[in-house]
Amino acid sequence: MNSHYSEEEKSRGSVSETAGLELDKSLFEKGDPAELLQFAPSEDDLPDVSDRTPDEESLSFDDLSVSQPVEETGPKPKKKVIVKREKGAAVFSVASAIAYLVTVVCVGVLAGLFIVSALNDIFAFVKDDSVYEINIEDENMSLEELSEYLGDEGIITYPFLFRLYVGLKKDGEITLQEGTHKVSPSYNYDKILGALNPAPVRQEITITFTEGMTVDDIIDLFVSKGIGTRAGFEDVIENHDFDYWFLKDLETTGDRYYRLEGYLYPDTYRFYSDSSEVAALTKLLDNFKKKVPKRYAKQCEEMGYTMDQMITIASLIEAESTWVIDFEFVSAVFHNRLNSTSFNGRLDSDATIQYILRHTTGSRKEHLEESDLQIDSPYNTRIKDGLPPGPICNPSLNALTAALYPNEECGYYYFVTQDSGYNLYAKTYQEHLANIKKAEEGEE
Numbered sequence: 391m392n393s394h395y396s397e398e399e400k401s402r403g404s405v406s407e408t409a410g411l412e413l414d415k416s417l418f419e420k421g422d423p424a425e426l427l428q429f430a431p432s433e434d435d436l437p438d439v440s441d442r443t444p445d446e447e448s449l450s451f452d453d454l455s456v457s458q459p460v461e462e463t464g465p466k467p468k469k470k471v472i473v474k475r476e477k478g479a480a481v482f483s484v485a486s487a488i489a490y491l492v493t494v495v496c497v498g499v500l501a502g503l504f505i506v507s508a509l510n511d512i513f514a515f516v517k518d519d520s521v522y523e524i525n526i527e528d529e530n531m532s533l534e535e536l537s538e539y540l541g542d543e544g545i546i547t548y549p550f551l552f553r554l555y556v557g558l559k560k561d562g563e564i565t566l567q568e569g570t571h572k573v574s575p576s577y578n579y580d581k582i583l584g585a586l587n588p589a590p591v592r593q594e595i596t597i598t599f600t601e602g603m604t605v606d607d608i609i610d611l612f613v614s615k616g617i618g619t620r621a622g623f624e625d626v627i628e629n630h631d632f633d634y635w636f637l638k639d640l641e642t643t644g645d646r647y648y649r650l651e652g653y654l655y656p657d658t659y660r661f662y663s664d665s666s667e668v669a670a671l672t673k674l675l676d677n678f679k680k681k682v683p684k685r686y687a688k689q690c691e692e693m694g695y696t697m698d699q700m701i702t703i704a705s706l707i708e709a710e711s712t713w714v715i716d717f718e719f720v721s722a723v724f725h726n727r728l729n730s731t732s733f734n735g736r737l738d739s740d741a742t743i744q745y746i747l748r749h750t751t752g753s754r755k756e757h758l759e760e761s762d763l764q765i766d767s768p769y770n771t772r773i774k775d776g777l778p779p780g781p782i783c784n785p786s787l788n789a790l791t792a793a794l795y796p797n798e799e800c801g802y803y804y805f806v807t808q809d810s811g812y813n814l815y816a817k818t819y820q821e822h823l824a825n826i827k828k829a830e831e832g833e834e
Contacts, residue, residue: 507547508548508551511546511547511548511551511552512551512555512578512579513579514576514577514578514581517575517576518574518575518576519574519575519576520574520575520576521572521573521574522544522545522572522573522575523570523571523572523573524539524540524543524545524570524571524572524573524585524586525569525570525571526566526567526568526569526570526571526586527568528568529565529567529568530566531566533553533556533557533564534553536564536586537549537550537552537553537556540552540573540582544575545573545574545575545577545582546575546579546582552579555579556579556583564583564586564587565583565587566586566587567586567587567588571585571586571588572585573585573586589664590663590664591663592662592663592664593662593663594660594661594662594663595615595616595617595660595661595662595663596658596659596660596661597611597612597615597658597659597660597661598657598658598659599611599654599655599656599657599658599659599674599784600656601656601708601783601784601785601786601789602656602708602709602783602784602785603656603783604651604745604748604749604782604783604784605627605647605648605650605651605654605784606748606752607748608674608784609623612667612670615661615663616663617661617663617667618666618667618670622666622667623667623670623671624648625667626667626668626671627648627649627650627671628648628649630668630671632671632672632675634675634678634679635679635684635687636653636678636679636682636687636697637650637653637675639696639697640698641696641698642779642780643779645768645769645779646779646780647749647779647780648780650671650675651705651780651781651782651783651784652698652701652702652704652705652780652781652783652784652785653674653675653678653701653784654671654674654675654678654784655674655675655677655678655681655682655784656784656785656786657674657677659673659674659677661673681787682787682790686700686790686794689794690794693794698780698781699777700793700794701781701785701790701793702777702778702780702781702782703721703724703725703777703793704781704785704789704790704792704793705781705783705784705785705789706720706724706737706739706741706742706782707720707721707724707785707789707792707793708783708784708785708786709739709741709744709745709782709783710739710740710741710805710807710813711813712807712811712812713811713812714788715812716805716812716813717788717789717791717792718792718795718796718797719797719800719802719805719813719815720792720805720813721792721793721795721797722796722797722798722800722801722802723802723803723804723805724737724739724796725796726801726802726803728776728777730803734775735775735776735777736771736774736775737771737777738771738772739772740758740763740772741782742769742770742771742772742778742782743758743762743763743765743769743770743772744758745778745782745783746765746767746769746770747762801817802815802816802817803816803817803822804816804817804818804821804822804825805822805825806822806825806826806829807829808828808829808832809829809832814828814829
């Protein structure tokens with residue numbers, strides 16, 4: 391029956407087919423296809439024209455209810471893609487976002503609270519001001535042990551933070567004092583460490599160094615008053631570079647006990663309890679500089695002595711005399727012996743032997759024995775000629791002045807001390823033996 395189609399019908403069928411193709415194309419150019427397409431017949435749905443009557447054959451695609459595309463005369467609109475989401479998925483997305491935001495806020499709040507608490511623990515902005523007694527039994531306890539102990543006692547909140555702080559600020563080094571210390575949670579970390587290693591209370595101490603005291607005596611007195619240590623004083627005396635005119639030309643030998651012997655001026659001083667050895671000795675040397683005129687060095691040179699040798703003579707005068715009235719006569723005895731060929735400079739001073747005993751044994755003897763007189767030492771003027779290696783004590787200005795100005799008219803070469811402290815003098819050895827007898831019998 392298909393052969394009965396006229397050329398016009400065939401032509402119309404071609405147009406219809408073409409129209410159907412254009413319709414399909416327009417569906418993708420005009421927005422949502424569901425709105426444009428009302429019915430799109432497939433080839434199988436088309437009626438079989440071979441069975442139609444002539445009237446039926448006159449039907450065409452124009453009779454079908456199909457929306458025809460509108461011919462476009464202007465620019466094509468931009469394509470819009472509309473994505474439809476399910477309602478449940480949208481609700482889930484919103485809930486997830488809210489949960490995330492809540493988590494972030496909670497974490498931030500907790501972190502902020504911890505930071506505030508940590509800073510409060512370190513710097514003690516607002517903390518309990520109660521006072522606790524902390525007992526340090528071992529001053530060598532570790533930082534970890536200390537931090538845990540303070541945490542257990544409620545002094546700090548974060549022991550690990552305490553360790554971190556000390557590690558960063560103090561290289562992990564702590565200094566503790568054994569004993570019981572008062573500490574409060576209101577103390578910051580630095581104050582806690584300070585409370586566990588309290589600085590000594592600074593007190594002012596008055597010390598009197600009498601004329602004739604040796605360096606050993608002076609060191610012992612300093613240490614007994616809580617100032618310095620023996621080792622510290624000995625090191626400073628021998629090695630510290632003091633800037634004084636009377637020490638610049640000081641030449642010492644290996645036989646000398648102390649470099650500064652003779653220069654630590656006897657007087658009454660005030661010291662702080664925490665004074666260093668250098669500061670303490672500087673006070674004594676400053677006083678020597680103030681009391682002893684610089685012109686004395688020139689006068690020593692004119693007399694043929696160094697300043698140190700003259701101070702050595704002054705120390706012998708100080709050690710052998712009780713009363714100042716005897717100074718010029720004792721000075722005359724030593725000068726006369728030093729200048730006499732008969733004595734070869736032999737001074738025969740028992741005070742030099744007492745100096746040896748004080749330094750080597752720590753004490754002096756009330757009465758010297760024969761064996762003491764034979765001690766083999768450069769300081770023993772009983773067996774050694776001339777002056778000892780250095781001063782045997784720290785003399786007063788009166789003794790130094792007497793050393794520079796001896797009584798040149800007396801002509802004495804001997805003296806012996808009575809129980810009263812006054813001396814008996816003699817020009818000859820026979821007179822001296824008589825004076826010894828008088829002194830032993832207590833005669834004036």
